[in-house]
Every structure is written in C-alpha cells, then in structure tokens.
Amino acid sequence: MYQYSEQDHQLLLERVAQFRGQVERRLKGDLSEEEFKHQRLRNGLYLQLHAYMLRVAIPYGLLSSDQMRTLAHIARKYDKGYGHFSTRQNIQYNWPKLEDVPDILDDLAKVEMHAIQTSGNCIRNTTSDPLAGVARDEVEDPRPYCELIRQWSTFHPEFNFLPRKFKIAVSGAIHDRAAVAVHDIGLRLIKNDGGETGFEVLVGGGLGRTPMIGKTIRSFLPKQDMLTYLEAILRVYNQLGRRDNLYKARIKILVHETGEEKFRELVEAEWEKIKTSGLFIRDEDFAWIKGFFKDPEYENLLDQDGNYENLLLSNLDFARWADKNIELHKQSGYRIVYLSLKTAHQPPGDVTADQMDAIADLADKYSLGQIRTTHRQNLVLSDVKLKDLPALWEELAALDLATPNYNHVTDIISCPGLDYCALATARSIPISQAITARFDDYDYVNDLGDVSINISGCINACGHHHVANIGILGVNKKGTEVYQLTLGGSAREDAAIGKIIGPAFEADEIVDAIDKVLSVYLENREDPEETFLTTYRRVGQPLFKERLYG
Amino acid sequence: MALQVYTASLLKEGLVAYLTLENGNPSWTPDIRLATAGTDSELEALKLAAEQSELENHVVAPYAIDVLETEAGYIASTKREQIRASGPTIRLPQDAVRASRKAA
Numbered sequence: 001m002y003q004y005s006e007q008d009h010q011l012l013l014e015r016v017a018q019f020r021g022q023v024e025r026r027l028k029g030d031l032s033e034e035e036f037k038h039q040r041l042r043n044g045l046y047l048q049l050h051a052y053m054l055r056v057a058i059p060y061g062l063l064s065s066d067q068m069r070t071l072a073h074i075a076r077k078y079d080k081g082y083g084h085f086s087t088r089q090n091i092q093y094n095w096p097k098l099e100d101v102p103d104i105l106d107d108l109a110k111v112e113m114h115a116i117q118t119s120g121n122c123i124r125n126t127t128s129d130p131l132a133g134v135a136r137d138e139v140e141d142p143r144p145y146c147e148l149i150r151q152w153s154t155f156h157p158e159f160n161f162l163p164r165k166f167k168i169a170v171s172g173a174i175h176d177r178a179a180v181a182v183h184d185i186g187l188r189l190i191k192n193d194g195g196e197t198g199f200e201v202l203v204g205g206g207l208g209r210t211p212m213i214g215k216t217i218r219s220f221l222p223k224q225d226m227l228t229y230l231e232a233i234l235r236v237y238n239q240l241g242r243r244d245n246l247y248k249a250r251i252k253i254l255v256h257e258t259g260e261e262k263f264r265e266l267v268e269a270e271w272e273k274i275k276t277s278g279l280f281i282r283d284e285d286f287a288w289i290k291g292f293f294k295d296p297e298y299e300n301l302l303d304q305d306g307n308y309e310n311l312l313l314s315n316l317d318f319a320r321w322a323d324k325n326i327e328l329h330k331q332s333g334y335r336i337v338y339l340s341l342k343t344a345h346q347p348p349g350d351v352t353a354d355q356m357d358a359i360a361d362l363a364d365k366y367s368l369g370q371i372r373t374t375h376r377q378n379l380v381l382s383d384v385k386l387k388d389l390p391a392l393w394e395e396l397a398a399l400d401l402a403t404p405n406y407n408h409v410t411d412i413i414s415c416p417g418l419d420y421c422a423l424a425t426a427r428s429i430p431i432s433q434a435i436t437a438r439f440d441d442y443d444y445v446n447d448l449g450d451v452s453i454n455i456s457g458c459i460n461a462c463g464h465h466h467v468a469n470i471g472i473l474g475v476n477k478k479g480t481e482v483y484q485l486t487l488g489g490s491a492r493e494d495a496a497i498g499k500i501i502g503p504a505f506e507a508d509e510i511v512d513a514i515d516k517v518l519s520v521y522l523e524n525r526e527d528p529e530e531t532f533l534t535t536y537r538r539v540g541q542p543l544f545k546e547r548l549y550g
Numbered sequence: 551m552a553l554q555v556y557t558a559s560l561l562k563e564g565l566v567a568y569l570t571l572e573n574g575n576p577s578w579t580p581d582i583r584l585a586t587a588g589t590d591s592e593l594e595a596l597k598l599a600a601e602q603s604e605l606e607n608h609v610v611a612p613y614a615i616d617v618l619e620t621e622a623g624y625i626a627s628t629k630r631e632q633i634r635a636s637g638p639t640i641r642l643p644q645d646a647v648r649a650s651r652k653a654a
C-alpha cells in the first residue's frame with residue numbers, strides 16, 4: 001500500500017487547516033453560503049436532504065485496517081454510527097455537523113485519508129479492480145498506475161476547474177471489475193504482440209441522463225506514456241468541453257459531438273507536444289511506485305485443506321457461502337473473500353461502526369491487514385488462507401456479512417435515493433429491500449445464477465441502473481414514485497446500456513415485475529449455465545414485454 | 551393559493567428546520583407541525599424573516615413548501631418534503647441491526 005511522504009502529510013495538514021479557517025469564517029458569517037459552497041464542495045462536503053453529507057476518498061478502494069478503524073470512529077463520534085460505501089469505492093457519512101468537519105478531516109489525515117477529489121469539477125478519486133494484485137486473470141497490477149494518477153491529479157493546477165467532474169477507472173485484468181467503459185476515461189492494461197504491457201484507452205463513457213459506452217481512442221498505449229496521454233486528453237477536454245450547458249459538459253458529449261476520429265486526432269496532436277515532458281514515466285519511477293505494492297510474503301501452502309473440505313460437506317450454510325462469496329487467488333492456498341453488504345436488514349453498502357471495527361480486526365487476523373471496497377458496494381478481504389476460511393466465515397456470519405449472494409440477484413447496487421438525496425425523484429433503498437426480501441430463498445437465487453440489479457433514484461444514475469442486467473430507475477410521475485425497468489445492460493468487458501422495456505411500474509408492482517422478468521429468463525434459457533444476460537441477448541425484448549404488459 | 555411554510559437547513563448542524571413566527575419573532579423548529587403557515591401577506595412576512603435569518607447565518611437556502619393542515623398540525627404535500635420532514639423512511643443501520651438481533 002502507498003505510504004505518505006513527508007510532503008503528502010504536509011499537504012493534507014495544510015489543507016485541513018485551510019478548511020478549518022473557512023468553516024470558522026462561515027460560522028461567523030464572514031463567508032456567505034454562496035462563497036463557502038465552493039470551498040466545502042472542494043472538501044467533499046455536500047448539503048443533502050436531511051443534513052450535510054461528507055464523502056471520503058478511498059483511493060482505488062484500498063483500505064488498511066487502521067483506516068477502517070478511523071472510519072468506524074468517525075461514524076461513531078460524529079455521525080449516527082454508520083457509513084455508506086458507494087459505487088465509486090468511497091464512503092459517505094450522512095449526518096456530520098459543519099462545525100465537526102474540520103476535526104473529522106484531522107482524524108482522517110492521521111491515517112492518510114481525506115475528502116479531496118470527491119466532489120467538484122476536478123479529476124475525482126480513481127477507481128479500480130477490487131481484486132488488484134491478487135486476481136488470477138490479471139495482466140498487471142493496476143494499483144501502481146492508480147497511485148501515479150492520484151499523485152498527478154491531486155490539486156493539478158490546470159485541471160482544477162474542468163467543465164465538469166472527471167472520473168477515471170483502471171483495470172488490470174481480463175475481466176473488467178471496475179466498469180472502465182462507463183468512465184470519462186477507462187484504462188485497460190493489456191499486452192501487445194511483443195509482450196509489452198500498455199493500455200487500451202477508452203474515453204467518453206458515462207451514465208447520467210445520456211449514458212454512453214466509452215470509445216477506444218487508442219488500442220495500445222505504452223505504459224510509460226500513461227500520464228502524458230492522460231494530460232493530453234484532459235487538456236483537449238478542458239479547452240473544448242462545453243461550459244455553457246451543464247447537461248452537455250461531460251467529456252462523453254465532447255467526444256460524441258466532435259466525433260471519435262477527430263477527437264483522437266486532437267488528443268494525439270496535443271500528445272506529440274508533451275510526450276517527452278516530465279510526466280513521462282521512467283524505469284526508476286516504476287521501480288519506486290511498484291515498491292509500495294509488492295506481493296506480501298505469502299506462505300507456500302497446498303491448495304487444499306482437510307478441515308475446509310470437511311466443512312464443505314458437513315455444513316450447508318458454509319458450503320453455500322464458499323460457493324458464492326469466495327474467489328480463487330493467484331497464490332496457492334489463499335482465497336479472496338467477498339463480504340456481502342447486501343442483507344435484508346441494511347441498505348446496500350451501509351456498514352455500522354461496530355461492523356467496521358470488527359472487519360478491521362478480521363482483516364488483521366486473516367488477511368494481512370487490508371480491506372478493499374468494490375464498485376458493487378461490497379467489501380473484500382483479499383488474502384485469506386484456505387485453512388482460515390471456516391473461522392472467518394463464522395465470524396462474518398455473526399456480523400451479518402456472510403449472505404451468500406455475490407453477483408447474484410440480491411447483490412443489488414442502490415444509490416441513497418429520496419431517503420437521503422436532495423436530487424432524487426424517488427426512493428431506491430426500500431425497493432432494494434423489497435427485492436431482497438422477496439428473493440430470500442437460496443435455491444432460487446442460486447438457480448438464477450449471475451445477474452445484476454441496480455437501482456437509481458434519479459436520472460443522474462449514481463446507482464448505475466443503465467449498466468445492470470436489470471436496471472431500475474425511480475422517477476416522479478405526478479407526485480407518485482414510479483419505477484422504470486431497463487434490461488440488458490452490463491458493466492463488464494461486454495459493457496452495454498440497457499434498454500427501457502416499457503411504461504414504469506408503481507412501487508408496489510415493481511417486485512412482481514422483476515419476478516416476471518426472472519421467470520421469463522428461467523423458462524427460456526437453453527441450459528442452467530446460460531446467464532440472464534446471454535438469454536436476454538439471444539431472445540430479445542419481446543418475450544419480456546409480453547409477460548410484463550401482455 | 552396553497553398554504554405554505556418556510557423551511558431551510560440549519561447552518562451549523564445541516565439539519566432540516568421550519569420557520570415559526572410569533573409576534574414578529576422568528577425561530578426555527580425541527581417539527582413541521584409547529585411551523586407557522588401562511589398565504590399571501592403572511593407568507594411575505596415569513597419570507598422576509600427567513601431571508602433575514604439566512605443573512606444572519608442561522609440557516610442555509612430557505613424556501614417555501616406547500617403544506618396541508620391536519621388535526622395533528624401541518625404536513626408537507628410532496629413525498630420529498632414529507633421525507634425531509636420525518637427522516638429516511640428506512641431504518642437506520644444501527645437500529646436495523648439491533649432489531650434483527652432482537653428478532654433472532
């Protein structure tokens with residue numbers, strides 16, 4: 001994990017002191033809300049439906065156990081005892097008081113955390129694969145690149161006031177677990193024919209009211225050129241992106257309006273000028289940054305364990321959990337464990353302070369002291385020994401973090417919706433809870449297999465509904481909350497925007513509608529191995545439409 | 551014209567508040583039922599008081615919302631404002647965990 005330098009520490013302390021001053025002046029009335037708003041949004045502080053909301057950055061979703069304990073402490077001391085892990089791998093607090101925020105930021109700074117780049121029209125916190133460094137299908141570990149992007153983008157003077165916010169995601173594996181195609185820039189680590197590592201560069205993906213899949217503007221970019229190329233893209237966007245119309249300000253619109261080919265030419269022309277600048281990544285830079293992300297000292301272990309295998313046979317609950325929430329690790333004798341934040345009791349992504357503390361302890365005990373957050377609003381313990389799985393499972397189950405549903409129907413992404421969000425047009429959390437309550441039969445969930453449901457409470461699409469196999473968008477129709485269904489989206493390497501299936505459903509109809517959609521799938525799949533998405537793509541909308549509206 | 555009350559967020563806490571105006575004295579209450587409602591000229595007085603309060607940095611971004619009068623006091627007309635007035639419609643995680651423990 002990256003360790004702050006003296007300079008990094010200094011930067012954070014100065015930033016907190018600066019914001020403390022701004023808060024004091026605001027509370028005294030020396031700053032108006034109009035003036036202060038820009039300052040607070042530069043420090044992750046929103047004013048939401050019920051209270052202030054503080055968004056804390058978790059760079060590329062990586063947390064140490066001590067950082068997790070600090071997050072717990074903040075939830076307990078300054079908030080209502082919980083936090084919300086978001087689709088951008090960050091955490092949000094829903095109830096901080098303005099006067100406490102400088103103290104919160106101080107506490108965060110002590111563990112090398114902050115709320116910078118979590119709001120405003122800057123380059124936001126970079127997201128990545130939660131399995132970075134441990135996945136079996138990895139081409140190369142994306143974290144050193146993410147960290148370079150973090151350092152390059154933090155307070156980048158030229159890009160501090162872009163036409164609109166800017167989100168970058170990096171994936172280093174064959175399978176895309178970072179949704180790179182729906183980010184302003186998506187970087188995919190690949191190898192070329194010569195065996196060299198570089199990036200496929202996607203630009204102009206995004207969700208919101210105009211969802212778009214990113215376009216590949218370069219099929220292979222040598223890795224040394226990552227920062228110069230990013231700088232070139234940002235420069236073109238900063239100059240040409242539309243500042244006159246909020247809805248047309250994202251880079252996706254620029255790419256769309258300029259045309260992919262022309263946009264590529266503009267970027268390449270800019271890049272020619274700065275290719276060899278100080279941002280060129282030298283071998284010694286790589287050596288330095290990669291030093292922070294070296295493999296831990298894994299033990300040499302057999303990829304089998306008697307106790308584990310016995311429990312698989314004797315304990316059905318354990319076997320189900322192991323089947324759903326465990327992933328193979330690149331290292332023999334180790335496993336990757338998903339902690340499901342999707343239960344019938346808590347909103348998707350919400351974790352209590354007590355759970356956070358307990359997770360931090362589990363990470364220390366079983367997983368080299370680290371935790372990752374995922375864009376599907378779950379957590380990951382990345383380095384668990386096979387022989388420790390039974391004990392870990394028992395502890396997770398006691399914490400209600402062992403629902404066997406990873407990438408299954410109840411592993412729902414949900415934005416906060418109208419229960420918290422000032423921009424919302426409808427509630428999303430209660431819908432996710434109603435769906436979770438309906439599909440509580442393990443055998444059915446298991447039979448449905450790999451399927452995603454995502455819910456957003458308005459067209460801003462924070463809940464990624466466009467790229468769910470089954471997407472739900474809450475809208476306000478003459479004062480009533482109704483829900484529009486989209487089918488066929490994907491956030492993975494086969495990224496696609498779902499299509500609206502027909503008129504919206506009332507809140508008390510939507511779960512039945514989902515049920516129908518799932519039955520059409522079950523009745524029409526060619527065999528149990530065929531996923532929902534594959535079936536949908538094969539049979540198309542008509543069968544689903546007929547069942548829903550026929 | 552619909553009956554309206556003034557609402558805003560308290561500067562310090564960020565919490566939702568409603569304006570009461572008694573004998574020309576403004577104050578802010580978290581309870582919408584206790585707000586002072588008005589139309590026309592009463593509403594104008596509420597507006598001035600709310601704006602003054604904003605200038606004095608007690609509250610942020612005041613605005614008027616439609617309310618309905620019930621026996622128990624005023625309630626907001628829209629879903630959004632009802633949720634704003636009474637908090638999230640779901641159980642907060644702390645409470646939910648406690649409840650599920652009890653049930654178990």
Ligand code: HEM
Nearest residue numbers: 086087088167206207208209250415416421423460461462
């Ligand atoms: C509660 C306060 C929030 C506010 C005010 C807010 C605001 C917005 C807005 C205005 C957009 C549209 C941006 C555009 O298209 O230009 C957006 C998109 C998005 N937000 Fe939020 N959001 C909030 C919470 C969240 C949460 C909780 C998450 C994660 C669960 C999130 C993640 C995202 C993502 C992933 C997108 C879409 C991707 C994109 O195109 O940028 N936001 N948000």
Ligand code: SF4
Nearest residue numbers: 415421424457458462
């Ligand atoms: S999708 Fe809309 S309702 Fe949901 S968090 Fe984003 S802005 Fe709020």
